[in-house]
Amino acid sequence: MTIGAGEEISAAEVPLLNDVVPRSMDFRGRPSVRSKSGCWKSASFIIGAGVAERLSYYGISMNLVNYLTGKLGQPTATAASVLNAWYGTASLLPILGAFIADSFTGRFRMIIASCVLYVTGLSFLSLSAVLRSADASKCNPAANYTASCTPNHLQLTFFFFSLYLVAIAQGGLTPCVQAFGADQFDEDDEDESESKSSFFNWWYCFSSGCIVVPLFALTYIQDNVSWELGFGIPAVVMCLTLVLFLVGCPTYRFRVNPGGMNPFVRITIVFVKAVRNWRSATPEPELCEEEGVLPRTGSQFRFLDKALLTRDGWAEDDNKVCSVGDVEDARSILRLIPIWFACLGYSIVYAQPAALFTKQVATIDRRVTPSFEMPAASIQLCFISAVVMVSLPLYDRALVPLARKITKTPSGIPTLGRISFGLLLSLSSIVIAALVEQHRLSTARDHGLADLPGAVVPMSVWWFAPQYVLSGVADVFAMVGLQEFFYGEVPAELKSVGLAMYLSILGIGSLLSSFLISSLQAATSRGGRPGWFADDLNRAHLDYFYWMLAGMSALGFVAFTCFTRSYVYRRTKVHL
Structure with missing residues (x-):
C-alpha cells in the first residue's frame, strides 16, 4: 500500500509497517508481515514436503542396483556404471531447473510443476515393473534371468524413460524447494539469520534421518x-508431498527481485564489458568502492572492475556501465569455481555407498535373527541415517551456540572450515573401506569361497560400521556445509542456482565414478582376467579402487585447503 504525502499514519499502523519484511510478498501479492509469515511456521511445511520427496527418491534409488542386477539381469559393472550415470544426471539437472526457476517461472511454480512430473515418472516406473513381472513369469525359474529371461529392448527403454523422467522432476524440485525454504528467513534480521543457518542443519537431519524406518x-x-x-x-x-506443500501457501514469503533484470543477463553483461575494456587500466580500489556498497575483496578478479568503465573513463549514464553491485555479484560467482572443483574428489567417494558398498554387504552374513535377514540396501540406510540423526542435533544445539560466542557469526563455525573437516572424514572413510574389503577378500579365500559367487562370506555386518559411520559424520559437516555455503555466497536472485551448484558437485562425482568404473573394468579384465569389478566380488578387487579414490580425495583435500586460504566471504548487504 502506498501512503500519500498528505496522509497520516496512526499509532496502531506503525507496528504493522515496521513488521513488514523487505523485498517479500505473501501468496496474495501483499507485503509479507513478519509475525504472520515465514520462519519456522513456513519452513515446517517445506521441510515436510522435502522429507516426503527424499523418501520417494531414495525409495527407488537405494535398492536400484539390486533391481538392475536381479530383475533386469544386468552385470555388476554395468549396473554400477548405469546407476552412477543416472545419479550424475539427476544431480546435474538441478542446474537447468534452477536456471529456469530463477530466470522465468519462479521457485513456487517450478516446485508445483516438478511434483506433477515426479508423480508421473514414479507411476510409469511402477508400471514398468508390472510389465517386467508379467513377462518374467513366463520364464523357467531355473534360468535365473539369463538369456531367455532378460528383458526385451522395449521393456528396458520404458524403464529408463521412467527413471530419467524422475531425474528431470527432481532436477526442478530439489534446488527450488530447499531455496524456497531458506527464503522464509530474513537474513537482515539477526534472529532469523541464525535460524536460517539452523534450517540447513534440520533440513538434512529430517530428510536423511526421518526416512529410515519407511525406507527400511x-x-x-x-x-x-x-x-x-x-x-x-x-x-x-509424492502425491502427499504436493498436498502438504500447498497447505502451507498462506504462510509463505515470496521473494521479489527489485532490479527486474534477469540476473543471468546482468552478470553476463559484467563479463562482456570487462572483456571489451580489457585494454583499459584497472581502476584503483578506492575509486570503484563506495562506502557501504561494495564489499572489500582484496585483489581477487580485479579485471572485472573494468566493467565499471567506458572508453572515456567513468560514465554518468547508468545504462552504459554496470553497477558495483553487478561486478561484485560476478566476482562472487568466480570465487566459487575453485571450491567447486576441489570438492569433486569428495563427491566420487560419496557416490560409492549406494552402489559398491551395497553390493559388498550383499555378500556377507546379514542375519539379525535366525529367521530375519536385513536387506543390503537397508544396512547403509540404518548406519548413515542413524549417525546423521544423532550428530546433527548435537552439532546444532551444542557445538554451534558455543562457536557463535567465539566467532560472533550466525553460522558459528565458518562454512569452509566445516566443509574441510567433512572432506577429511570422507577421506578416512574410504581408507577404512579399502582395509575392510581386503579383509573380506581374505576371509572369502580362507574359506574357499573365491569361486562360489552365491556363497555367504562368514563376516559380520559390524565390520562395515566404521566406514558407514564416518560417511555419515562426513555428510553432517561436508554436505550441509556445502548447502549453506553455496546458498549464502551467490547473489540474492540466484539462490536456487547456488544450491544447484552444490548438487552438481555430486552429479559430476557420480559421472566420474561411472567413467572410472567402466574404464577400469575394461582395462583390468583384459586377457580373461576377472577385473576389479567382476560380477563375483570374491574375485574382484574393489579394494584397489578404494585406494585409488583415497589418493584422489587426498589431493582434493590439499587443493581445497589451498583455495580456502585466499577465499573472501561475500557480505550479505550489497546494494545494487
Whole structure:
C-alpha cells in the first residue's frame, strides 16, 4: 500500500509497517508481515514436503542396483556404471531447473510443476515393473534371468524413460524447494539469520534421518514382496508431498527481485564489458568502492572492475556501465569455481555407498535373527541415517551456540572450515573401506569361497560400521556445509542456482565414478582376467579402487585447503 504525502499514519499502523519484511510478498501479492509469515511456521511445511520427496527418491534409488542386477539381469559393472550415470544426471539437472526457476517461472511454480512430473515418472516406473513381472513369469525359474529371461529392448527403454523422467522432476524440485525454504528467513534480521543457518542443519537431519524406518520397510517390500508395490508407494508419497506443500501457501514469503533484470543477463553483461575494456587500466580500489556498497575483496578478479568503465573513463549514464553491485555479484560467482572443483574428489567417494558398498554387504552374513535377514540396501540406510540423526542435533544445539560466542557469526563455525573437516572424514572413510574389503577378500579365500559367487562370506555386518559411520559424520559437516555455503555466497536472485551448484558437485562425482568404473573394468579384465569389478566380488578387487579414490580425495583435500586460504566471504548487504 502506498501512503500519500498528505496522509497520516496512526499509532496502531506503525507496528504493522515496521513488521513488514523487505523485498517479500505473501501468496496474495501483499507485503509479507513478519509475525504472520515465514520462519519456522513456513519452513515446517517445506521441510515436510522435502522429507516426503527424499523418501520417494531414495525409495527407488537405494535398492536400484539390486533391481538392475536381479530383475533386469544386468552385470555388476554395468549396473554400477548405469546407476552412477543416472545419479550424475539427476544431480546435474538441478542446474537447468534452477536456471529456469530463477530466470522465468519462479521457485513456487517450478516446485508445483516438478511434483506433477515426479508423480508421473514414479507411476510409469511402477508400471514398468508390472510389465517386467508379467513377462518374467513366463520364464523357467531355473534360468535365473539369463538369456531367455532378460528383458526385451522395449521393456528396458520404458524403464529408463521412467527413471530419467524422475531425474528431470527432481532436477526442478530439489534446488527450488530447499531455496524456497531458506527464503522464509530474513537474513537482515539477526534472529532469523541464525535460524536460517539452523534450517540447513534440520533440513538434512529430517530428510536423511526421518526416512529410515519407511525406507527400511520399502526396501524389504521390494526384496521380499514385489517391485511393483515397492515402486508404487513412492508415487503415492509424492502425491502427499504436493498436498502438504500447498497447505502451507498462506504462510509463505515470496521473494521479489527489485532490479527486474534477469540476473543471468546482468552478470553476463559484467563479463562482456570487462572483456571489451580489457585494454583499459584497472581502476584503483578506492575509486570503484563506495562506502557501504561494495564489499572489500582484496585483489581477487580485479579485471572485472573494468566493467565499471567506458572508453572515456567513468560514465554518468547508468545504462552504459554496470553497477558495483553487478561486478561484485560476478566476482562472487568466480570465487566459487575453485571450491567447486576441489570438492569433486569428495563427491566420487560419496557416490560409492549406494552402489559398491551395497553390493559388498550383499555378500556377507546379514542375519539379525535366525529367521530375519536385513536387506543390503537397508544396512547403509540404518548406519548413515542413524549417525546423521544423532550428530546433527548435537552439532546444532551444542557445538554451534558455543562457536557463535567465539566467532560472533550466525553460522558459528565458518562454512569452509566445516566443509574441510567433512572432506577429511570422507577421506578416512574410504581408507577404512579399502582395509575392510581386503579383509573380506581374505576371509572369502580362507574359506574357499573365491569361486562360489552365491556363497555367504562368514563376516559380520559390524565390520562395515566404521566406514558407514564416518560417511555419515562426513555428510553432517561436508554436505550441509556445502548447502549453506553455496546458498549464502551467490547473489540474492540466484539462490536456487547456488544450491544447484552444490548438487552438481555430486552429479559430476557420480559421472566420474561411472567413467572410472567402466574404464577400469575394461582395462583390468583384459586377457580373461576377472577385473576389479567382476560380477563375483570374491574375485574382484574393489579394494584397489578404494585406494585409488583415497589418493584422489587426498589431493582434493590439499587443493581445497589451498583455495580456502585466499577465499573472501561475500557480505550479505550489497546494494545494487
